[in-house]
Every structure is written in structure tokens, then in C-alpha cells.
Amino acid sequence: MTLVEQRPRQVESDVLFDHAHLTTGQTVLIHGTAGGVGSIAVQLAREVGAHVIGTGRADDRDLALSLGAQSFVDLDADDLRQVGEVDVVLDVIGGDILRRSTDLVRPGGTVVTIATPPTVQPKDGRAVFFVVEPDRARLIDLAQRLRTGRLTPIVGAVRPLHETASAFARDRRAPGKTIIQVADEQAPRHPNEDS
Numbered sequence: 001m002t003l004v005e006q007r008p009r010q011v012e013s014d015v016l017f018d019h020a021h022l023t024t025g026q027t028v029l030i031h032g033t034a035g036g037v038g039s040i041a042v043q044l045a046r047e048v049g050a051h052v053i054g055t056g057r058a059d060d061r062d063l064a065l066s067l068g069a070q071s072f073v074d075l076d077a078d079d080l081r082q083v084g085e086v087d088v089v090l091d092v093i094g095g096d097i098l099r100r101s102t103d104l105v106r107p108g109g110t111v112v113t114i115a116t117p118p119t120v121q122p123k124d125g126r127a128v129f130f131v132v133e134p135d136r137a138r139l140i141d142l143a144q145r146l147r148t149g150r151l152t153p154i155v156g157a158v159r160p161l162h163e164t165a166s167a168f169a170r171d172r173r174a175p176g177k178t179i180i181q182v183a184d185e186q187a188p189r190h191p192n193e194d195s
Contacts, residue, residue: 015041015090015112015114015130016028016041016044016045016048016088016090016112017044017048019110019112019128019130020087020088020090020110020112020128021110022045022048022050022087022088023048023050024048024049024050025049025050025051026050026051026087026088027050027051027052027053027085027086027087027088028045028050028051028052028053028086028087028088028089028090029053029055029083029086029088029089029090029101029104030042030045030052030053030054030055030069030090031055031056031075031089031090031091031092031093031097031101032055032056032092032093033054033055033056033060033063033064033067033069033072034056034057034059034060034063034064034154035056035092035156036154036156036177036178037090037092037114038054038056038064038090038092039063039067039152039153039154039177040151040153041090042054042064042067042068042069043067043068043150043151043152044151045068046067046068046069047150050088051070052068052069052070053069053070053071053072053073053083053086054067054069054071054072054073055072055073055074055075055080055097056072056074056075057074057075057076058074058076058077060072061074063154067152067154075097080097080100080101080104081100081103081104083104084104085104085105085106085109086104086105086106086109087105087106087108087109087110088105088109088110088111088112089101089102089104089105089109089110089111089112090112090113091111091112091113091114091115092113092114092115093115094113094115094116095115095116098111098113098115098116098118098120099119099120102118102120102121102122102127103122105122105123105125106125107123107124107125108124108125109122109125109126110122110125110126110127110128111125111126111127111128112127112128112130113127113128113129113130114129114130116129117129153177154177155177155179156177156178157178157179158178158179158180158181159178159179159180159181160180160181161180161181161182163180164180167180
């Protein structure tokens with residue numbers, strides 16, 4: 001296993017391109033395609049011409065396909081082995097899903113997980129545990145893609161600052177990105193405005 005320690009967040013781009021080395025024509029299995037990381041990863045993978053297989057719950061299927069996944073596996077009802085061999089796995093779930101996904105990686109392929117350090121490694125492949133470090137150039141590129149409409153962020157929830165801890169609790173599931181609202185909608189008034 002390779003451990004890549006970094007900090008918050010252009011996860012999707014770093015994972016797919018810097019650590020998994022995803023290229024045109026490869027097949028990538030992206031878990032949690034309706035989530036904050038997965039929804040962006042699907043779009044980035046499609047943009048480079050990869051074949052994208054998304055996973056999640058049945059309710060996530062339409063969103064995953066609309067974002068660019070060519071096929072979808074319901075992790076509650078479908079057999080993950082039906083996917084066949086893939087070049088890259090992006091795991092945001094960990095546990096049994098990570099273990100079963102490792103078996104799908106073809107020789108020379110890569111599993112990258114942001115959930116937990118992998119305890120198994122693909123045969124003749126790599127397993128990488130990854131937490132991202134900010135990269136100004138990469139963030140500028142992602143921001144430009146958002147502005148031009150090449151990426152569509154999915155906002156799952158907007159929570160006030162005082163709910164930050166509970167908003168990211170493991171048992172709380174919201175599709176897309178969770179936004180923490182730091183200030184009230186109203187702009188603060190300056191003392192001299194009333195005079």
C-alpha cells in the first residue's frame with residue numbers, strides 16, 4: 001500500500017490523474033457517484049474519455065447516469081463482480097466494498113481510497129490511501145471548469161456553522177457536497193448606515 005498524506009480538497013482530480021494515472025480508454029469504477037467526491041470524479045473521468053461505471057444505491061442511478069456514468073451498479077441489489085475487470089477503482093466507502101473492488105482491478109491497475117487505508121492490494125496492482133493537499137493550479141482549473149459549465153456540482157445540503165460536526169457524521173448521508181454556511185444571508189450593517 002502507498003500512503004499519500006495531504007490536506008483538503010481537490011480530491012477528485014488528484015485521485016484520478018495524479019495517483020491512479022487514469023487515461024483515455026481506461027475503465028474506472030467510481031463508488032458513491034451521487035456523493036460529493038463521486039459526482040465530480042464521474043464528470044472528470046468522462047471528460048478525459050474514460051469508460052465510467054458508477055455505484056451507489058438504487059435512488060442514485062439516474063443522477064449517476066446523468067453525470068456521465070455509462071453504467072451503474074446498485075450496491076444493495078447487484079453483484080459487484082458483474083462489472084468485470086477495471087483499470088482504476090475510486091473508493092469512498094471502504095470496508096467490504098473496498099475489499100471486493102480490489103478483486104476487480106486488472107494487472108497494472110490501481111485502487112485509490114479516501115475512506116480507510118486498504119488492508120488488501122490488487123494482484124499485480126497498486127492500492128493507495130489518499131488525503132488531498134490543496135494545489136492552487138488544480139483548484140483554479142476546477143473553478144474554471146465550474147464557471148464554463150464543464151463541471152456541475154451537486155449540492156446535497158446547506159448547514160449552519162453550528163451544525164458542522166453533525167453535518168459530516170458518518171451516519172448522515174446526503175447526495176452531493178455539504179456546504180457549511182458561515183454567515184447569515186443578510187449582510188452585516190455598518191454602524192454609520194443608519195445615520
